[in-house]
Amino acid sequence: MTIKELRTITGLSQRAFGEKYxxxxxxIENWEGGTRKPSETILYLLERAVKEDYNMVYVIIDDCLSRKAAIFDERFDTKEEAIQTAEAEWKSFTERDKNSRDAYYVATCTIDEDDEIDWDSINPIVEYK
Structure with a gap:
């Protein structure tokens, strides 16, 4: 994630973000403007702090065969919007290759302070037998 993406998640101005962290x-202006670049360590630590402070919620689309996941984060206004987008992408995918997946699930989770996933719910979107 970039500094601007992290700041967008918090909803803070550059000044307020700077004061908080x-x-x-x-x-921050230099980082966002491209004049300077934060180190990978700073980005990692800020991302962890923002995740912890704002309890970022992810909607994860997971297929049961390949275990690949597409993650939709809080850039969506609502969880419903994220789910609708995920469902639309899944339907688009299945139009191209209907036999490649047995099932597709939507799951909501939170990321705890140890970067572990805490699952809230798992529900099938589409099932093929």
């Missing part, structure tokens, strides 16, 4: 506003 003890980063000078000018530094």
């Amino acid at each position: 003890h980063i000078p506003t000018r530094t």
